[in-house]
Amino acid sequence: MKTGAQLCRVLLLIGASCAGGQHPVDLPVVATSPDAAVPPPAVDPTAPIQPLLAVAAPEGESAAGADEADHWKARTDLIKAPARAPAAAISLPQVMRWKLKNGLDIVLVPRPELPVVSLSLAVKVGTYDEDAGSAGLAEFTASMLRQGTTTRSADDIAEIIDYAGGTLAGDSTDDHSNARCTTLSKELPLCLDLLSDVVVNPVFPEDHVGEIRDQLLAGLKNRFENPDALAAAHFANLIFGDDHPGGRVVAPERLRAITRDDLVRFWKTYYRPNNSVLAVVGAVDPAKVKAAIEERFGAWQSAPIPPRPAFVLPQRKGARLLLVDRDDAPQATVLFGHRGIRHTQPEWFPATLLNYVIGGAGAASRLMADVRTQRGLAYGISSTFGASLFDGAFEVTASTANDKVWEALMAAVNQLRAMKADGPTVEELDAGKVFFSGSYAFKMQGAEEVASAIVAAELHGLGVAYVKQFPVRMSAVGVARAKQVAQSLLRPEELVIVIVGRGDLIAPQIDKAGLKYERIHFRDPISFAERAARRKAAVDASGSTAGRDALALVKKGIEAQGGEQKLRALADLTIVKSGSREQGGATVDLVSTTYFKRPDRMRVEQTLVVPGNKTRMVFVVGPKAIRGSTGNQPLGPLPPVNQARLKEAMFEDINFILLNILDARPPIGLQPVPAVREKGRVLEGVLLKVPSGEWLTLYFDTATHLLARMKSPGEGGDDLINEIDDYRDVGGIKISHHQSSPGDKASEAIVTEVKVNQGLAPALFE
Amino acid sequence: MNWPVRLALRLAVTSLAALPAVARAAPRQATPSLNVKSWELPNGLQVLFLEDQKAPVAAVHMFYHVGSKDEKVGIRGVAHMFEHLMSRGSDRVPPGDHARLLREAGGLSNAFTTEDVTGFQDVVPPAYVGLALELEAERMRKLHLSPAAVKAERQVVMEERRARVDSNPVTRALAAFRAAAFEGHPYEWVSIGTLDDLQHLTIGDCQRFYDSYYLPNNATVVVVGALGEDDVRRDIARFFGPLARGVVPAQVPPTRKAQLRARDTVVTASVQVPVVVAGYHIPAGGHPDIVPLKVLASVLAQGPSSRLNQRLVLRDHLALGAGGAVGAFEHPGMLVLYAVHPPDRDSRKVREALLGEVARVRTEGLTLKELERAKNQLASQFIYSLESADGLAVQLGSARYTEGDWHRLSETADRLLAVTADDIKRVADTYLVDDHLTVVTLQRPIPAAASGGNER
Structure with a gap:
């Protein structure tokens, strides 16, 4: 709810308050970060360690005592949800599509209701097009787009878009890189000018290469300070391995070695019209926009695109456990799971519903109900099946007290086992279907949201029909099918488990369970192979020449x-x-x-x-x-x-x-x-x-x-x-x-x- | 639904095809009409309905005309407590079920509290708008208040106050600023209340507050979405019609103390960084001068290119961050500016630089480019906010209560684009003056309690 959050920020600024705790205070970060503030310096050895998170009362839990709960007990007149309406397709205005001579695919969705237009240009290049020698280039290149073109400096670009009250951004994912522009529709020509300019004519100015490199390096550095990001990086490396783009670790040395020439070469290779899709959503005149697009993108030269490098998903048997020791962690972060599915697989709809029941439904999910509400073992726990073009992962994340990690983990694993054995109930599945078929439309209100949903569907080869039919396809999943998918996709016997927390408190819990595990320092390399090589070298040290x-x-x-x-x-x-x-x-x-x-x-x-x-x-x-x-x-x-x-x-x-x-x-x-x-x-x-x-x-x-x-x-x-x-x-x-x-x-x-x-x-x- | 198209046409006049070097002032255009239907039930409930077929979504927002301004010392924070208590069960809805039932219908719910109004926001697929209305009607008059629920929520809210206000130097400074600027006025305290009052709140206080303000004749229900008017009329009559009208305590417009010169207050608190807050009294949210004041605040204090950021953070390295906003309330409010600075910078210098930028606006005005950029940004942001049913409902509700009339919503973009350099000069000369000014400096105690680290 974009608007809710915006409203909330304004309210907070003037001293009002908002519900929930879901709205971070959007005041200058520097003001509240203990790191930036002066003093105390980083470590105060005499201070007790404070837990970061207080446990709030779980949503839906009665604050009333037992007597109070009697008020609603055995009542037959409580308000119930009315009978569920059948899921309907999302109605989008007629979608127009065409291709330029140079191969650029265009998707146009006219939405005349509001004078807003959003353009999204996706180039089919992401981390999955990198190999060990080009690692890091996709993200670096996309981050550089706004930094200057043959006719506009970075400052010009910022000034023009700010002046118009619009937004212009570039980023990249595993399968594509994206440049987006949103403005009032009267500024469509300006938006098209800027978008085509940053994609077709970027110059990658040397000084901005350094600036963006510093930002990317800061991102790598911050990963070690953020337990969630650190656990995710270790998890991905263990699941996919070093030779797979999903698990490859981009080292700071690698980022430092990237030159302007590398970026230019990468951009020249992949940023081609025959490798791209442009979505236009908003209040525009289709005939005019067609001519305007031809004018801006018609001269963009096509070229053959190299095929995606081949990579194989390592097959693993049995469980694998990594303990990442951080001796000052006020709480533990647990991330576990196994390999997942592709967005294009027929199992994706049932798997997404299954995930909703397991850990995707907030307080109503099985994991929250059991591990947090019933047992009080976690501050929060959730799961995801993802929607990647490539083999993704099924992941469960939880934050727990350091001394409750194992108990929480076991409770969660038992939930997976139960789901694999019995599948979801009809009621659970229905609740998920209604949620998805209803709330999916919430995300389809803004032009920018529609544009990115269409681009994602196009890139994954799913088409606009996927966006329209999402609610219908979701509600077509039967309980027998869900059960079958639970049995085939859930693998509680092959979990990769990463725990970031206090080793002194967590290791005894694992030892007691008698499991083998690797224990590392939180600043150790994320690459499993690199750690293994270091260990080997260290063991050899006494005897070897080195x-x-x-x-x-x-x-x-x-x-x-x-x-x-x-x-x-x-x-x-x-x-x-x-x-x-x-x-x-x-x-x-x-x-x-x-x-x-x-x-x-x-x-x-x-x-x-x-x-x-x-x-x-x-x-x-x-x-x-x-x-x-x-x-x-x-x-x-x-x-x-x-x-x-x-x-x-x-x-x-x-x-x-x-x-x-x-x-x-x-x-x-x-x-x-x-x-x-x-x-x-x-x-x-x-x-x-x-x-x-x-x-x-x-x-x-x-x-x-x-x-x-x-x-x-x-x-x-x-x-x-x-x-x-x-x-x-x-x-x-x-x-x-x-x-x-x-x-x-x-x-x-x-x-x-x-x-x-x-x-x-x-x-x-x- | 032709109003947005006309809005587009109107905005098209100010299109800027090339570089922003040449800025043009927007000519005034005819005001487009939002096709909002409004009616009143016999029990006094106000209804605003806007059919919006863009997406299969419906927003049901309940606005109660009650906020922290309706509290008094002793029960400060009670209005915001209802944001929480309203989900703790009513006669036919067990605790937590409001959110659960909506979620199971594919919907979401939220709430907020300001000085003037308390809002409850539900978003559902259109087929479930009846459920959302039934749930809202139920908790309007049949809330099940229990001592245990009040006690539990009191703790949650006190924790929220500690986390949101007390541990954040800026919000803490803003709270101190309010106390100084609005002494003796109900805007003196922020809506989350004070720890002192919160811990003494009783179920009796809550019940009295509920019975005084949670009444159909003190509320507006705003419905926006892919719905037919007849269905909405029928559902609202069915669920809200039976509720009885009540007696709302008379609301006397509060007056603030007359002021002859700037007020200057230094507050000492154990914060990590000191903060300087400067604010000027401005008129009520419905006053025409609020619009140019918003443009002015945007240039002065919002975003990386704002004057405060350019001067205090980037040029003089006096502050870690600087910002500000117009606090437009039902009654006369404030334009607030602040700067957060490292402890080794002199607060007086920070204060001087901050007020120096205000003085510069008064003497030099804004550049045409700054003016046009701010107008474009504010107008665009406003239009973007109308993309969702939820956003439309929020805007309608705040126009109704903060500006006093929902009709003004359709004029918002117009009025922003019509602001001239002369308007800016006039409002700066009228309001950014010493006898409207309060400055609060939040400082760390000297010397501070011992803290430090080892040298590794």
Whole structure:
């Protein structure tokens, strides 16, 4: 309900309220994002972890007590829905279609009622046309369309469409790329001009290539911060595999390698009239629009289109379980399912109804009724069968408390088993049919919605009849057919299950069930194959040449620091630092003193300063306890998550990390990574998995062999880079006096004082 | 259904074929007529009906002429509570069944509350319009209020208040702004109410409120869709006809305190970012000056090219975000502007820059391009909103209650396109003046309670 949401935004802005919680407050995101705000900085080790979601009373649940419910018990006069009307076809005005000489297919739906027109031009190219060498190009190309043409700059385009009060957008899916323009119908000529220009004459300006690349990279990065997106990426990779467009992972390095020439070549290859469909919906004069389309698109040159690359869906047997560990996850996200069907398959209608009954009907679905309302195991749970031109997936998603994951998962799987065995009831199926045949028309009110429904049907080879007949075909599904489809399509015995949440709470639940699973850190690579290769390399490290080479780099690094003997002789070390970091457009100043007492004690005293606020914090890490305090309070226990963070910080301290790697038990597997050449220096790298589970890359300057850079977590795109330089000699040991991190959370620190072996009092660490 | 076509013709006159370099003012056109049928039942219920055959959809929207302005201190938030209580069961509809029955008919339902009106929105396939009307008639007079339901919903609403208002610096600042700008006036509080009043709401308060305002003679039912007038007349008479008229408390138009100069208030609260809100008193929603004020607010405060965003966010890096809107109410409302800024920027500078942009509009006016862009955008958005039955019903209802007359709906695009630079100058000089101004600065306490992070 577009209008409802719009109204709601206006209401919220002026301080009124709207129903439901389904309307996000559309005020500046920056204002509410704790990330952009200043302070508290990212981790407050003393704060309790708050659950993100409060459980609201489920829809339909009685807030009244048992006595109250009696009011409606055994009543025969309650209001009931009237007898169901037979489903009717959607009436669209007569649909006109023709083809230009260059092969462009046109579909025109005149809708004279309102002076609005929507154009949708779909090019039949999407991620399924990519292979490993062209991965990422479909989305990148579509995102570039608005960024400039032979006669209009990106600013011109934005200005023209904004001035007219219209919208112009470009995006891409698995099977097509799309440019859309919606305006008042008086602006149809302008809309046609812009749409044809961005599709036929884009120039992919170099500076905008960089801008769009940054946006796409930010998208990849955000995936690791969003549990739903992360679970979906892992799920797709496990279902489809690396060699299939459905599961292929586009790496940040790949996006960075894409050049303007690649985009131009991709556009030239696929953006052709004989590979495209144009839908025009709205209040237009058919004769005039026909001439206008010929004028704008007639000169567009056709060309042969390469066939879609072949790919096979990996056949899997048995269940597969991946636990993605995020130790600060306030709740768990579960995504499970198996391969699905194509939109064009005859089973699609019964499967969609089946899905409605399982988990597509909100509070009325079986999954919600059982797992949430009855058992209270989930905050929300739903399922989908999708509508892809290619083999899609059947997916169930749920958010649960970390300690209830397994119970919720089992309850949901049992629902699938029951559905597979018995199918839906007649009543359930009827409710679904009525819902679809009634509500489908709701989506067919705006010109833009009609245009995209028609384009989707055209591209999937279903035709306009599909749009018209949708309600009728849905209501023709019988209960026997639904049952048969449930039996053939549901595969509760071959589930791929991805759980993103707290490993410490979730692993014991799976162990108890006695299942095999893979447990990974949430920043680990999404590609299953890449993880397997890393594991293999790490296992081989001790024996292999590669492993020995990597170990040699670490040892050379220690030598450069002053040598193993000198480092081990260091009984204590005190480092005073002064620095700052950017956060949400403001600067946080930071002064810290860190005391190390080797091998296993550390004390950090730090003061954070923002205008009008100064906070002092102390942390002490000892072999038995890790404690902390804020302000002038005495030291107290910390939440387990924050204890873990401090332990990691101690292990990864730049002065001792190399020695710690050498001493780690069990030994840490090491593997070399390709050298980086930059700014007249060469950096040799080592990849390793630190005890916290994160992947870390250490780079050594080949001129000095000193540790020059630390990169975490190893998965690019979200790299946290720490540059380490200005090494100075302190008592025969080289100690870095300057560290910095680039990026939107840039930070910098200077070492102002270093003291070694001054016999620090044990009391300091108690 | 010929009105939209005439609207199209009228709009066609202002077509812009080429680049927007040359902007033209729109000549006034004849007003198209919406073929809306309106009638009144003997019990006072107002009906608006618009046949719209575009799609097999019907919207049934109930508007009750009651909102937070009808509350008083002690029961602030009770009007919005009904948004929730109305789904908690009535005599012949168990709790939750309103939504369930509609969903099983292929429909959806929703609700909203403003200062002036409470709306309940159902959308159904046309065959089920009778069901939606029956359900709405049922809960208009036969709501089953129980202490348990009131208690439970009180908790839900308090949670909503915490989540929507208290944890969002902007909404929180807007609430503080209201309190300052409308002191002693029922627009003083936002419709979700206050935690203090909400937790003390009793079933007696709710019952009294329900019996005072949920009456046929205090409501309008708007029906839009692929329906015949005769059927709609019959169904409405059948379901709403038997309901008895009641006595609606007299509504005295509230008056606001006279003001001689700008009001300036600083509020301290534990928010992540400080906010500056500046607002000007403007006339009631039905006043002709509201339209140019909307155009002005759009140029000043809406979208990336707005003056506030260009100046405060992009040029001066003073703010993280800036925006604003016209709060057009039944009684005189406000034009509100705000800026959210990092704690290390001086609130006074943010305030100065924000008011500086208002002053610039008064001295320099708008460029012709800005004016035409804003008019085109507002007129287009309005037309897009009429594409759905739901949108038409919302617009009819708000024209009826906010502007005081639903007939004005058909003039909306006309009036937007007719705004001139002189109109903008006049309304800016009349309303964007110091004795209409209230400024609220929401600041973090200094020094703040301890918080921070480790250095990793």
